[in-house]
Amino acid sequence: MDTLLIKGGRRLNGTIAISGMKNAALPILFACALNSEPCILHNVPEVSDVETTLHILAASGCTVTRLSPTTVEINGASFRAGTSPATAVSTIRASSYLMGVELGRFGFTRIAFPGGCKFGVARPLDYHTRAFEIMGAEMEVSGQGFYGEAPEGLREGKIILDMASVGATVNIMLAAVLTHGTTVIGNAAREPHIVDLANFLNMCGARILGAGTSEIRIDGVSKLHGCHYTVIPDMIEAGTYMCAVAGTGGRVTLTNVIPKHLESIISKLTEMGVTVEEGEDRITVISTGHLKGATITTAVYPGFPTDMQPQFGALLCVAQGMGIINEKIWDNRFAYLDEIAHMGVTVTRSGNTAWFPGGQKLQGSSVAATDLRGGAAMVIAGLLANGITEITNPHFIDRGYDDLIGKLRTLGAYIDRREVFPESTPITVNARS
Numbered sequence: 116m117d118t119l120l121i122k123g124g125r126r127l128n129g130t131i132a133i134s135g136m137k138n139a140a141l142p143i144l145f146a147c148a149l150n151s152e153p154c155i156l157h158n159v160p161e162v163s164d165v166e167t168t169l170h171i172l173a174a175s176g177c178t179v180t181r182l183s184p185t186t187v188e189i190n191g192a193s194f195r196a197g198t199s200p201a202t203a204v205s206t207i208r209a210s211s212y213l214m215g216v217e218l219g220r221f222g223f224t225r226i227a228f229p230g231g232c233k234f235g236v237a238r239p240l241d242y243h244t245r246a247f248e249i250m251g252a253e254m255e256v257s258g259q260g261f262y263g264e265a266p267e268g269l270r271e272g273k274i275i276l277d278m279a280s281v282g283a284t285v286n287i288m289l290a291a292v293l294t295h296g297t298t299v300i301g302n303a304a305r306e307p308h309i310v311d312l313a314n315f316l317n318m319c320g321a322r323i324l325g326a327g328t329s330e331i332r333i334d335g336v337s338k339l340h341g342c343h344y345t346v347i348p349d350m351i352e353a354g355t356y357m358c359a360v361a362g363t364g365g366r367v368t369l370t371n372v373i374p375k376h377l378e379s380i381i382s383k384l385t386e387m388g389v390t391v392e393e394g395e396d397r398i399t400v401i402s403t404g405h406l407k408g409a410t411i412t413t414a415v416y417p418g419f420p421t422d423m424q425p426q427f428g429a430l431l432c433v434a435q436g437m438g439i440i441n442e443k444i445w446d447n448r449f450a451y452l453d454e455i456a457h458m459g460v461t462v463t464r465s466g467n468t469a470w471f472p473g474g475q476k477l478q479g480s481s482v483a484a485t486d487l488r489g490g491a492a493m494v495i496a497g498l499l500a501n502g503i504t505e506i507t508n509p510h511f512i513d514r515g516y517d518d519l520i521g522k523l524r525t526l527g528a529y530i531d532r533r534e535v536f537p538e539s540t541p542i543t544v545n546a547r548s
């Protein structure tokens with residue numbers, strides 16, 4: 116069990132490169148299992164969710180070769196449906212994409228319950244299973260997980276999502292790529308990672324139109340071919356460092372970004388008093404560290420991302436004036452506020468709204484990462500706090516932040532990782548005879 120140690124109060128300055136986007140890399144990696152030819156993916160982030168995905172793919176028969184730390188070759192020729200390892204599947208949410216892949220390629224799927232960060236009573240997959248049923252599969256949910264079959268293969272269909280779900284849009288695209296006829300997704304998610312998945316699949320010979328709009332049409336093809344593809348930069352990783360420098364003050368340039376994807380984050384930081392200079396593939400964030408309160412309402416893309424809400428929550432604690440967060444995507448995504456409370460800050464909550472009185476001081480303390488982005492919020496809170504903050508459960512943060520410590524140190528932060536031995540494992544020292 117490790118912990119992160121942060122000594123707060125340092126301004127951040129310098130330049131760092133943003134890694135590939137976890138939420139684009141995971142569906143693209145699973146999509147490789149639709150393909151009997153090898154695909155080479157570049158700009159794959161070194162994060163634990165990618166490691167888990169590669170493990171699942173290898174255990175299911177894919178040949179996985181790391182060509183460099185951020186380049187992976189996947190050959191799905193020997194991929195087998197229904198053979199994914201339950202333990203790994205149950206640790207990430209993206210493993211649900213195996214259902215679309217397996218049904219689309221083999222007309223059969225069996226997977227354990229996918230895991231991932233827990234917010235909301237449960238993170239449902241009913242849109243996914245309903246869509247597969249519209250496409251002709253019989254789906255069953257049991258104590259073991261999900262089972263589905265379409266002995267004649269899937270068929271084309273029109274699926275209108277109740278909500279523009281990222282996961283369901285991905286899963287339907289994966290299921291439809293090799294399905295005869297035209298599948299239409301109405302009220303589709305428009306996130307950049309949806310466009311990236313479509314671009315990757317189209318480069319492999321798929322015919323997907325309209326990704327990035329709310330109607331996606333997939334004309335099925337009989338097979339895919341291999342390709343080289345570069346994953347887009349991670350807008351949430353970029354947004355997290357933007358929040359960090361906004362709070363500490365300083366001047367930080369982020370390279371390897373797509374500024375267009377950051378519009379809602381830039382707009383909110385600007386409203387809070389931060390200067391953001393945009394280049395073609397870089398941005399520079401300049402902050403005095405004196406922030407104004409703001410109201411944030413999460414929404415589907417291009418609205419304000421739910422995955423940035425906790426990081427802004429850390430900023431709203433110290434900003435001058437009232438701040439409000441309305442979380443509209445997930446119930447119960449405020450667990451991180453219980454941890455921030457240990458740092459001497461009071462936030463009022465009711466349902467999915469939180470009120471930050473602002474102008475408070477964060478005091479270093481021992482806190483936990485409650486989930487991936489909640490953990491990122493604690494890192495930012497630690498950077499802004501007086502004294503030392505110790506964050507337990509950093510494995511949540513490892514899921515989505517490539518070289519967090521190295522990047523923050525490059526910017527001048529005091530941050531370290533400490534290995535803590537479990538009490539049940541006494542360290543024995545052999546006596547000299």
Ligand code: UD1
Binds near residue numbers: 208235281415416445
């Ligand atoms: C969501 C976020 C994504 C973020 C991820 C992890 C949105 C639209 N999606 O993606 O940006 O990276 O969480 O934080 O912001 N829903 C159902 N049934 C389903 C699927 C979804 O009711 O079968 C509901 C969910 O309860 C939720 C909403 O739809 O309220 C959006 O869910 P979805 O986009 O599918 O979640 P993720 O793909 O995990």
